[in-house]
Amino acid sequence: MSKEFSRRNIIKSIPLLAGGALLSQSLLSSAVAAKSPDVPAPHKGAFNDAGASLNKSMISYYQVPMQKRLKVNEQGIQGKPYADFFDSNLDAPVDMIRALESGPLAKENILQPTKAGLKTLMEHFKEFPVSGYAVVEEGGPCAYAQSRHIFPGVTTEMFKWWFCWHPIESERYYLWFPHAHIHNSVVDPKRLADTSLSYGERLYGNPNHITEYIGDNYLDGIIHFNTPESFGVDGALLKKNNFTFNASGIITPYDAPSTPLVLMIHLGRDTPAGMEMVNRYWIGTHESWDRFESFPEGGIRSREYITKAGMTKESLENFAYEMAVHDMTEFSSLGRFLPDIYRQFAKS
Amino acid sequence: MSKEFSRRNIIKSIPLLAGGALLSQSLLSSAVAAKSPDVPAPHKGAFNDAGASLNKSMISYYQVPMQKRLKVNEQGIQGKPYADFFDSNLDAPVDMIRALESGPLAKENILQPTKAGLKTLMEHFKEFPVSGYAVVEEGGPCAYAQSRHIFPGVTTEMFKWWFCWHPIESERYYLWFPHAHIHNSVVDPKRLADTSLSYGERLYGNPNHITEYIGDNYLDGIIHFNTPESFGVDGALLKKNNFTFNASGIITPYDAPSTPLVLMIHLGRDTPAGMEMVNRYWIGTHESWDRFESFPEGGIRSREYITKAGMTKESLENFAYEMAVHDMTEFSSLGRFLPDIYRQFAKS
Ligand SMILES: [Zn+2]
Ligand SMILES: [Zn+2]
Numbered sequence: 001m002s003k004e005f006s007r008r009n010i011i012k013s014i015p016l017l018a019g020g021a022l023l024s025q026s027l028l029s030s031a032v033a034a035k036s037p038d039v040p041a042p043h044k045g046a047f048n049d050a051g052a053s054l055n056k057s058m059i060s061y062y063q064v065p066m067q068k069r070l071k072v073n074e075q076g077i078q079g080k081p082y083a084d085f086f087d088s089n090l091d092a093p094v095d096m097i098r099a100l101e102s103g104p105l106a107k108e109n110i111l112q113p114t115k116a117g118l119k120t121l122m123e124h125f126k127e128f129p130v131s132g133y134a135v136v137e138e139g140g141p142c143a144y145a146q147s148r149h150i151f152p153g154v155t156t157e158m159f160k161w162w163f164c165w166h167p168i169e170s171e172r173y174y175l176w177f178p179h180a181h182i183h184n185s186v187v188d189p190k191r192l193a194d195t196s197l198s199y200g201e202r203l204y205g206n207p208n209h210i211t212e213y214i215g216d217n218y219l220d221g222i223i224h225f226n227t228p229e230s231f232g233v234d235g236a237l238l239k240k241n242n243f244t245f246n247a248s249g250i251i252t253p254y255d256a257p258s259t260p261l262v263l264m265i266h267l268g269r270d271t272p273a274g275m276e277m278v279n280r281y282w283i284g285t286h287e288s289w290d291r292f293e294s295f296p297e298g299g300i301r302s303r304e305y306i307t308k309a310g311m312t313k314e315s316l317e318n319f320a321y322e323m324a325v326h327d328m329t330e331f332s333s334l335g336r337f338l339p340d341i342y343r344q345f346a347k348s
Numbered sequence: 349m350s351k352e353f354s355r356r357n358i359i360k361s362i363p364l365l366a367g368g369a370l371l372s373q374s375l376l377s378s379a380v381a382a383k384s385p386d387v388p389a390p391h392k393g394a395f396n397d398a399g400a401s402l403n404k405s406m407i408s409y410y411q412v413p414m415q416k417r418l419k420v421n422e423q424g425i426q427g428k429p430y431a432d433f434f435d436s437n438l439d440a441p442v443d444m445i446r447a448l449e450s451g452p453l454a455k456e457n458i459l460q461p462t463k464a465g466l467k468t469l470m471e472h473f474k475e476f477p478v479s480g481y482a483v484v485e486e487g488g489p490c491a492y493a494q495s496r497h498i499f500p501g502v503t504t505e506m507f508k509w510w511f512c513w514h515p516i517e518s519e520r521y522y523l524w525f526p527h528a529h530i531h532n533s534v535v536d537p538k539r540l541a542d543t544s545l546s547y548g549e550r551l552y553g554n555p556n557h558i559t560e561y562i563g564d565n566y567l568d569g570i571i572h573f574n575t576p577e578s579f580g581v582d583g584a585l586l587k588k589n590n591f592t593f594n595a596s597g598i599i600t601p602y603d604a605p606s607t608p609l610v611l612m613i614h615l616g617r618d619t620p621a622g623m624e625m626v627n628r629y630w631i632g633t634h635e636s637w638d639r640f641e642s643f644p645e646g647g648i649r650s651r652e653y654i655t656k657a658g659m660t661k662e663s664l665e666n667f668a669y670e671m672a673v674h675d676m677t678e679f680s681s682l683g684r685f686l687p688d689i690y691r692q693f694a695k696s
Pocket of ligand 1: 177180181212326330
């Protein structure tokens with residue numbers, strides 16, 4: 001055995017969550033003490049699992065920092081009016097789990113974070129695997145993660161509400177991924193909450209500060225939401241395919257807000273089966289990233305950042321898998337409880 | 349974001365599996381291309397899943413190196429008479445998965461790798477959680493992982509056969525954990541295969557060289573199997589509890605065969621519900637490890653080894669979780685196919 005130590009966490013080492021291990025008398029521990037439940041993923045009754053018709057299986061693995069964070073979040077959610085929606089028994093569609101387990105995407109399924117890549121996405125989004133990950137080497141390197149979700153019983157209207165409602169309190173963000181989500185706040189919460197404004201007026205140009213675990217990587221970043229067109233998506237193709245929901249953005253490191261480190265595409269449309277969502281993440285650097293108006297010299301800046309951080313093709317590939325697992329887990333979770341929490345909190 | 353790089357893999361960095369990514373047309377890929385299967389973990393028909401009566405769920409996560417190794421092993425198994433038993437759709441009992449997800453073991457459930465700790469184990473093995481992990485700090489540090497399995501339809505006789513049969517060819521070892529197992533060989537394969545000898549005469553003092561992934565840690569080690577008593581287990585308590593199967597051993601690094609790095613306890617007994625197995629792993633160093641006759645100064649040597657390797661409490665805790673996940677996964681897998689492969693290959 002060698003004593004070679006090469007770093008594989010690409011964002012930041014995990015801070016030890018002091019105190020997390022002490023909370024062994026938490027709700028979860030007592031749930032675990034019970035003998036084999038008859039149902040793999042029991043819910044607490046606050047929601048009906050809008051995705052129950054999908055063929056799903058429980059998430060069988062969480063990195064240690066996430067296990068510890070869960071206990072902190074379980075305490076933090078106490079007393080909130082929406083605390084009943086906090087459910088750590090997460091699951092995901094079996095076909096998404098299997099697609100991720102089968103290794104990096106085949107070359108023909110890897111898209112570049114260019115205008116041409118986004119055009120291919122808009123023309124062929126139904127033809128890609130339901131989930132996947134890989135590394136984009138050409139023009140990069142960057143990690144690549146992708147998914148297509150169906151959320152029975154969910155509408156684009158609910159998603160718009162969620163993206164304006166949850167960043168107001170970090171505890172709302174916990175609901176979405178109880179093991180991984182730590183903090184969320186926006187520059188102008190009043191504007192985000194102002195229902196007299198349009199969705200774009202509330203969210204765009206109102207950066208979200210998020211901290212969360214992506215696998216065992218601790219991400220401390222700022223999401224700069226904006227229109228799909230601002231990132232290079234063809235507006236005519238959006239219309240043609242009836243994509244009416246958008247939560248796309250550039251993520252920068254918290255301490256380097258001019259450096260685009262992630263291009264994130266979140267698009268949704270209403271279908272008879274429920275809301276369909278198309279997600280893409282490019283994480284790292286790409287030569288085409290000089291094109292974003294709000295991030296001049298983004299290509300060079302991101303390249304410098306990931307070079308300094310020592311990210312390699314191997315570490316990016318691992319990160320891409322973790323990003324894909326994170327996306328699969330958190331959106332499957334959100335799709336389960338969104339209809340019920342919307343009914344209960346959207347109009348009050 | 350900081351650029352601090354602290355090493356969390358405690359054994360060795362992962363060699364890139366050149367070529368693994370190229371095998372995208374493998375059996376697995378085509379299975380993945382199929383739409384949502386109706387059954388989460390379909391078997392190929394070579395075995396009946398002896399554990400089907402347990403409440404199980406699929407394993408939803410494999411580190412990237414394991415995903416790539418699976419494709420290598422899928423090729424390697426081709427043409428072997430037992431190839432039909434190779435099944436990568438793994439699952440595990442829901443209560444074991446949940447116990448591991450709930451964080452490190454409570455203090456009162458952490459045993460020391462001492463004679464006294466082994467006595468407590470033999471007296472109270474039914475009272476511990478079905479699976480768990482933690483770090484033993486006192487006298488260590490060492491990672492600690494534990495489990496108790498029930499294998500319906502499996503007997504201690506089958507397990508004895510398996511431990512003498514599988515190390516003869518690495519491909520047999522693949523069957524056990526298709527994503528993680530790479531190599532297995534013994535010093536004296538003739539002796540291991542000699543059915544005129546007793547189980548102990550075949551396995552003890554006949555070291556196994558194994559390479560495998562524990563999570564994304566690459567382990568290159570030698571298992572020195574021996575009697576439970578040689579490690580400090582009380583023979584009277586073994587008898588009293590009817591433990592008739594043993595595959596306990598000390599694991600040393602391949603390149604440091606005098607340094608005990610793991611104390612591994614594998615004990616089994618026949619019960620009306622099937623074979624019951626009690627497993628313990630202590631990985632790292634412990635002051636009590638000077639007591640093993642075959643590893644003089646084992647406590648000092650292991651302490652030097654893990655100090656040089658830069659293992660910390662944090663890295664050991666992560667390794668303990670990975671070890672517990674590995675144990676849960678591989679023994680659940682073995683329990684599924686062992687009765688059928690035993691019927692087919694034990695008497696031929
Ligand atoms: Zn998230
Ligand atoms: Zn193994």
